[in-house]
Amino acid sequence: MAETIENISASAALPRRLPVLALVGRPNVGTSTLFNRLTRERKAIVHDLPGVTRDRNYGTAEWSGRKFLVIDTGGFEPAAETALKKQVQEQTRLAIEEADAILFLFDGKAGLNPLDREAVDLLRRVPKPVFFAANKIDSRARENGLYEFYALGVEEILAVSAEHGIGVGELLDRVVKTFPGEETETSTEKETKPLALAVIGRPNVGKSTLVNRLLGYERSVVDATPGTTRDALDTPLEFAGRSYTLIDTAGIRRKARVADRLEQYSVVRSLGSIDRGDVIVYIIDGPEGVTSQDAQILAYAAERGKGLVLAVNKWDAVAADKKEPRAYRQEVYRKLPFVDFAPVKFISAATGQGVGKMMAAVKSVAAAYKLKIPTSPLNQALRAIFAQYQPPLAQGKPVKFFYATQIAVGPPTFALFVNFAQGIGAAYERYLVHQLRQALGFEGAPLRLVIRGRREEGTNVQSRRRKLNPGKRRGRSRRRS
Numbered sequence: 001m002a003e004t005i006e007n008i009s010a011s012a013a014l015p016r017r018l019p020v021l022a023l024v025g026r027p028n029v030g031t032s033t034l035f036n037r038l039t040r041e042r043k044a045i046v047h048d049l050p051g052v053t054r055d056r057n058y059g060t061a062e063w064s065g066r067k068f069l070v071i072d073t074g075g076f077e078p079a080a081e082t083a084l085k086k087q088v089q090e091q092t093r094l095a096i097e098e099a100d101a102i103l104f105l106f107d108g109k110a111g112l113n114p115l116d117r118e119a120v121d122l123l124r125r126v127p128k129p130v131f132f133a134a135n136k137i138d139s140r141a142r143e144n145g146l147y148e149f150y151a152l153g154v155e156e157i158l159a160v161s162a163e164h165g166i167g168v169g170e171l172l173d174r175v176v177k178t179f180p181g182e183e184t185e186t187s188t189e190k191e192t193k194p195l196a197l198a199v200i201g202r203p204n205v206g207k208s209t210l211v212n213r214l215l216g217y218e219r220s221v222v223d224a225t226p227g228t229t230r231d232a233l234d235t236p237l238e239f240a241g242r243s244y245t246l247i248d249t250a251g252i253r254r255k256a257r258v259a260d261r262l263e264q265y266s267v268v269r270s271l272g273s274i275d276r277g278d279v280i281v282y283i284i285d286g287p288e289g290v291t292s293q294d295a296q297i298l299a300y301a302a303e304r305g306k307g308l309v310l311a312v313n314k315w316d317a318v319a320a321d322k323k324e325p326r327a328y329r330q331e332v333y334r335k336l337p338f339v340d341f342a343p344v345k346f347i348s349a350a351t352g353q354g355v356g357k358m359m360a361a362v363k364s365v366a367a368a369y370k371l372k373i374p375t376s377p378l379n380q381a382l383r384a385i386f387a388q389y390q391p392p393l394a395q396g397k398p399v400k401f402f403y404a405t406q407i408a409v410g411p412p413t414f415a416l417f418v419n420f421a422q423g424i425g426a427a428y429e430r431y432l433v434h435q436l437r438q439a440l441g442f443e444g445a446p447l448r449l450v451i452r453g454r455r456e457e458g459t460n461v462q463s464r465r466r467k468l469n470p471g472k473r474r475g476r477s478r479r480r481s
Helices: 002-006 031-039 083-098 114-123 140-152 168-176 207-215 261-276 292-303 325-335 355-369 375-388 426-440 454-468 470-480
Strands: 020-025 057-063 066-072 101-107 130-135 157-159 195-201 233-239 242-248 279-285 307-313 344-346 401-408 413-418 448-453
Touching (some): 031 101, 057 168, 101 114, 207 279, 292 307, 344 355
Parallel strands (some): 413 448
């Protein structure tokens, strides 16, 4: 560990737009609480159990007009024992690599710990600004205990309370002064917001392995124990010339298996990641196949109109008698008919097999998700679709199509005006969606239709006029008689 940290240099940092501050400390010193305060959202899971934060967690903060990224880490333990703890330490090391400045937190409530001394000795070798602060200092008595930390030979230790915000402003004043100048942020870059790509699935289906494969380095902790990833994690990704915000989420278990509060937080965060994503890569366990839990999660995503790519992972481990892509795809659609618009790709996140094709599908779905069709070709397509197969009669009368317009993207949403809205049943609406998707290039994207009845609107207008002028109609009637 000492050798790797000693060799870290500023030039090793990954490409980025904003300065980066890494929050480092022993487990349970309050880095996640401070992360939430700086980013102004409860994004990192906070719990009294040591080791809750295992992966790096990214968020955006702003102070004195300077925007910067904040990285929360999994707890700094120089002498990690288990394989999982060693991977957590690797995540901390990578966070330090990425950072422009490092903030090390002591536990002001628990006092000085021998591990603090080892960590400070290692951080002295890092050629970057390193700040030290004692957290949980929220009273006079605890402030007096600050001085024991100076035995480590640190020049300045600030007293803060991440939970109450005490001393955080003074700390940030010092930190932002060390960030690179504004010229390091490329102002000529396009203002286009990166596509939010969420990687979703049940526990232990290979989400973090896929994220690591896409990024080219171990962004997330990978362990055979289900539920290793607990936070929803955001990372910038450049793939084939396109910018993404990659969201790696905790696995979603059935409610009956959610045993403790910590697991519940992760489930809520994962569902929130579905809401935040523009396109969802949903990972299906290839050898196990589609489960009822997969159906429930995908139904949640479909209800919210998300672009979807279904990635069948561990394809190299699927039994030979079941390894026929066309038959497997048909079985997936049979069990998940409500997402039959989503492309199915067969991958192995561990070896990289099929990942390129999966990302090509992501790109295609993203384009369809944001596609805007002019009114004229939209109406031409719909007239042909209605002419090919007429809707059933409504109250003994034909349903007539008047015109349509696209009213939204992401997902593409269309308003259709007909003479009788209730005449368009669910089955015919599915037919319209399927035909529109094929005719106008919306393959892979969810479509929404808003059916509006013109005759009903006209009847309502006539009724209102009659109520306003009741005598006028009676006068006409008398003249007719």
